[in-house]
Amino acid sequence: MDLLLKYITLEDPNVRFVVVAIVLLGAVSGMVGSFNFLRKKTLVGETVAHSMLPGVLIAFLLSGVKSPIIMILGAALSGWMSIWLVDYITQKSKIKGDSALAIVLSSFFGLGIVLLTMIQSRFSGNQSGLDHYIFGNAAAMTPEDSTTFAVVCLVVFVLVMSSYLSIKATIFNSDYAQSIGISRKKIDILISILTILTISVGIKAVGIVMMSALLIIPPTAARFWTDRLVPMLIISGCFGALGGWLGSFISYYETNMPTGPLTIVCVSIIAFVSMMFAPKKGIVYQRWNKLLLRRRINEENLLKAAVQNEVRGKGKLFDRAQINTRQYFEQKLWNRTINRLKNKGFVYKVHTGYTLSMAGRNYGADIDRRHKIWEVYLQRRMQMSVHLVHDEAETMEHFLTPEIEEEILGELGLCSRFNPLLEIHEIIPDPDIA
């Protein structure tokens, strides 16, 4: 508890820089990643991150010092080359985007490994720490690093704000964007710059793979909560920051736990929880909705069958065997459905059978009418054959709203009190009679 308090108040100066840096990094990559996510180019980050290794090492070879600025420049340069190469390969050959990504990734990274091993065999001593660029080392964050992150954060923010509308138009409708004079190429370049900037400052802290993960996972999680761009950017940024905060806390609390991977595990958990429990798009919500729909369809089918039973003069009482001649219900399903209908007041239990209440009769008749109306509509307007319309109508009867019903009746030139029960036989032979 004490430790947690100390952590939250950022009392420990060693922790302060790490936490601030990781949280900022998470926020920036969450936002920048959203753009790549929405352009369906999520894995670009993975390739760019891997491709930065040779750039970093060449920068070190040429300058001979491990100055952060020079390394970032080198990283950015080779990141840029990798994006250009991927585009070039896909444009000039029949190789598809994902293969081009994999080709560039493995080649650049292979080159990086060659350079790294060359450096390690030639220089001894002052090359140590270069492999931080592969796995990352957040514990080695310095105050300058947090300052760099803050500056990058600001730059990204300003860039996004300055051309927000153009980016939005290009992402969602690039043809339209071009027609109103926004250059798609410029926006592509802008998004690439944002991506490269973020990754090049981030890899030293969290490593190559974790960096690309930070660009991928927060937007994926955020997508479950919203359909709009601005909320998506904010949520994604917050998720990234939260993941970074939690990750660095756990690595502070437990010894021997790396910050980068912990951050990724935390964002992944956020993503997983979002996927399961987010309203509207979450799996649980969707399952629940499906269940409700299935229940409603069963109830409506039962009521409809009961109404038809009455109409055909088989008495007001009905039981499972009678309903099953029209609409088959298994014993368990029957029990559950009839109980729900009883609770809703659509049916009553009478001796050994059931009977419809007024509301139940109206409801069932409504469904039956919709079924018949749809059959008539399919026949007259869609020129469908008599034998096919029934199955179609079996599904549609549950989805027709009173408004649509009204419209169809108007379209068919029938009055709104059209009673298909009386008229339908002229058009469609009843399966019972035929």
Next chain:
Amino acid sequence: MDGFWIVLTGFLVASSTGMLGNLLLLRKMSMMGDALSHAVLPGIVIAYLISGSRASFPLLIGAIIMGLLTTFLIHFFSNKGKIQGDAAMGTVFTFLFAIGIILVTKYAGQADIDADCVLHGELAFVPLQQTSYFGITAPDAVWTLLLLFTFIQLVFWIGYKGWLLTSFNSEFAASIGIKTAIWHYSLMAATSVATVVSFESVGAILVIAFLVVPAATAYLITKDLKRMVVVIIIQGFLNSFGGYMLSNILNASISGSMAVISFVGFAIVFLVTKKEG
């Protein structure tokens, strides 16, 4: 003699993974190789911690289980969670890799394992451990990879028709009653096996390079799947030999050099066959 074994190892890896890479390329799933080679890390570490040895077999089992789990998770995320395919893949494999790294770091003290050695296996060590079978003395890695090579050849040619059909026209294949999911999972399983067996000796990066680059080069030359296989095997030899030479000159990582040479081969073919405009 060491050189011979190293080149042979490289060649075996290149031709085994290349043939699967072929199918991945045609299915537009090349990044899957990258994903799998990252995602199997926790499987390897857990298998290692349980068995307590670096023997290949438990690691292999761990990695195959993890490979299939990865495939399943990606499928789950994209089908049930409705996440777009590339994001689902990216989320799953980076998450598993993160877990792998955490495990490695946490148990680094207790076990002789580190992320470097898992990911960047060193070809130079291949000739060190040798065993004799049938009166022939060869490095352990060569024996394992020979087994892998035979396995992949068998699997590839047995499954040839099914994969061909499901790769080029999966809707049609499904409509005539072929179980596309089984072909998909079996390809992923084979890829996991190939990835794991290979990267024990050559490291993840070379596996990714050999999975994709030779197949892409062959694809630029010909569209016929059988000819592509021939081109891939020829390249396997050239890349392996050239890479070994390059690493000798530069005194650098052999795997990395082979990856670079593969790219050089690709670049040459690319420039020759380049579309104008």
